[in-house]
Amino acid sequence: MANASIALIYGTDTNNTEQVGYKIAKQWENFGEQLDVFNIKDIDINQLEQYSMLILGIPTWDFGGIQADWEDVGDSLSELSLENTAIALYGLGDQFGYGDYFIDAVGWLYEKLQGTKASFIGEWPTQGYDFEASRACIHDKEHFVGLAIDEDQQFELTDQRIEQWVIQLYAERAVEAA
Numbered sequence: 001m002a003n004a005s006i007a008l009i010y011g012t013d014t015n016n017t018e019q020v021g022y023k024i025a026k027q028w029e030n031f032g033e034q035l036d037v038f039n040i041k042d043i044d045i046n047q048l049e050q051y052s053m054l055i056l057g058i059p060t061w062d063f064g065g066i067q068a069d070w071e072d073v074g075d076s077l078s079e080l081s082l083e084n085t086a087i088a089l090y091g092l093g094d095q096f097g098y099g100d101y102f103i104d105a106v107g108w109l110y111e112k113l114q115g116t117k118a119s120f121i122g123e124w125p126t127q128g129y130d131f132e133a134s135r136a137c138i139h140d141k142e143h144f145v146g147l148a149i150d151e152d153q154q155f156e157l158t159d160q161r162i163e164q165w166v167i168q169l170y171a172e173r174a175v176e177a178a
């Protein structure tokens, strides 16, 4: 049973996406609202249908590769019914080390969720990043479909990016709900 109306679900190999997830949750608490936070490998994917909003976090591995626990549930994700759900995506990557595949897994997750009828919030500008290509630039090269965090090359920008993104999400969610 869900405790909150918003869940943050992450997958991770080396914990960066988890740490960023807890920072996002803490930031959201400033608005007086708790989030349920889960590792994707610990939950039944059908639980996602219980929430009015989902924040989903995924790192990219091995040249555009999908983090293993997310990849395991990819087909089930596509079958979820999320018609009244707002989804915000965030991704971890390394723009200098893997500049042709920067946060590609976020694009994969976005594509997987297309059949669920969810609405998406939280697009994020590509300005301030230095990369060649990203599967997460769905609509144009000026935006990622979610927040990009680079703990390898721009860790000093992480906290301010999170703060700004959470404020943006809060405003976009209010518009969605109206």
Ligand SMILES: Cc1cc2nc3c(=O)[nH]c(=O)nc-3n(C[C@H](O)[C@H](O)[C@H](O)COP(=O)(O)O)c2cc1C
Binding pocket: 011, 012, 013, 014, 015, 016, 017, 018, 059, 060, 061, 062, 063, 064, 065, 092, 093, 094, 095, 098, 101, 102, 103, 104, 151, 152
């Ligand atoms: C072997 C290896 C492959 C990687 N491949 C990519 C990649 O293709 N694209 C990208 O943006 N980042 C890539 N990264 C960077 C990771 O996504 C980044 O370190 C991230 O913070 C890891 O998140 P996690 O700790 O939650 O697993 C790679 C890192 C390593 C060590």
